[in-house]
Amino acid sequence: MAPMSYNWPLLESLKPGHLVRIRGCIIKEGKRFNVNFQNEFDYGKSDLMLQLSMRYADGVGFIVNNSRNENGWMAEDMHRNMNFEPGINFELLILCDFDKFQIALDGNRICNYPHRLPFSDVKCIGIKGEVTLNLISLEDNNNPGVDIAETDYRNTLSLAVVPKKKLKRVVRCRVS
Numbered sequence: 001m002a003p004m005s006y007n008w009p010l011l012e013s014l015k016p017g018h019l020v021r022i023r024g025c026i027i028k029e030g031k032r033f034n035v036n037f038q039n040e041f042d043y044g045k046s047d048l049m050l051q052l053s054m055r056y057a058d059g060v061g062f063i064v065n066n067s068r069n070e071n072g073w074m075a076e077d078m079h080r081n082m083n084f085e086p087g088i089n090f091e092l093l094i095l096c097d098f099d100k101f102q103i104a105l106d107g108n109r110i111c112n113y114p115h116r117l118p119f120s121d122v123k124c125i126g127i128k129g130e131v132t133l134n135l136i137s138l139e140d141n142n143n144p145g146v147d148i149a150e151t152d153y154r155n156t157l158s159l160a161v162v163p164k165k166k167l168k169r170v171v172r173c174r175v176s
Contacts, residue, residue, distance in 0.1 A: 003033075006127045007041050008136050014122040016144030020094040024133040026086040031056055033129025035092070039121040043128070049117045050101055052094065054131075056086055065103075067116040079111050089134075095148045102148035109149055 014037070022035065032055040040046035048068040055062050061082035067074045084090050084105060095102040096119050100112045127133065 003129050004127065004131060004133070006133065007038075008125045008127070009041070010122065010124060010138060012138075014096050014119050016096055016098045017141050017146075018096045019139045019141065019148075020096075020125060021135065021137045021139060022092040022094075022127070022133065023089065023135040024092075024131050025089045026054065026056060026084065027130045027132060028087045030086045030130030033127065033131040035094070036126040036128070037094075037119070037122045038124050038126050041124055041126075043126055046126075047117055047121065049115070049119055049122050050094070050113060052092075052103065052113075054082075054084065054092075056084070059085075061085060063103075063105075063110060065111070065113045069117060074116055077111070077113060082110065083108070086130075093148060098145060104148050 026033065032053060034054075035050075035052040036043065036046070036048050037050040038046040038048060047070070048066070051064075051066045051068065053064040053066070055064065060080065061084045062078060062080045063082050064079075065077040082105060091106055093102075093104040095104075097112075100114045101119075102112050103110045125136065127136075
C-alpha cells in the first residue's frame with residue numbers, strides 16, 4: 001500500500017480547549033507517519049506548529065515532535081517505547097492548551113509539547129505516511145486549561161470520516 005497524503009482544513013481557528021482526535025491503523029510493514037499542524041495546505045511552504053511523527057523500528061514504537069518555520073526545523077522532542085505497532089488500531093488525542101499541546105495515545109498521556117509557534121495560525125491538519133485513517137475530529141470541551149486525562153469531549157465542531165477504500169470521498173460537516 002502506498003503512503004497516504006491527506007490535508008484536512010479546519011473550519012475555525014485552533015484555540016485552547018480544542019482537541020484533535022485521530023483514529024486509524026499503521027499499515028502492516030509500515031515504519032512511520034506524520035501528523036502536521038500547518039498554516040498552509042502546501043506542506044513544503046507551510047510552517048508546522050506541530051509535527052507529531054509516529055515511528056516504528058526494530059520492534060519499538062517512538063514518537064518525535066518538532067516544529068518548523070522559515071528558519072528551518074527546531075530541536076526534536078523524542079519519546080521512546082510507545083505502545084503501538086503496525087496493524088493495530090490506535091486513537092491519538094492532541095489537546096491544545098494555553099502554553100502547550102497535550103498528547104495521549106490510546107487513553108494514556110505521552111507528553112506535553114510547548115508551543116513554539118502560534119497555535120492560532122493552524123489552518124489545516126496534514127497527515128502523511130503509512131497509515132489508514134478511520135476518523136479525524138475537532139472537538140471542544142469549553143473548558144481550556146484542563147488536563148487531557150480529565151477531559152470529557154462531547155461537542156464535536158467538525159468531523160472527517162475517512163472511508164477505507166475511497167480516500168477521495170471525504171465527508172466534512174459542522175456539528176452543532
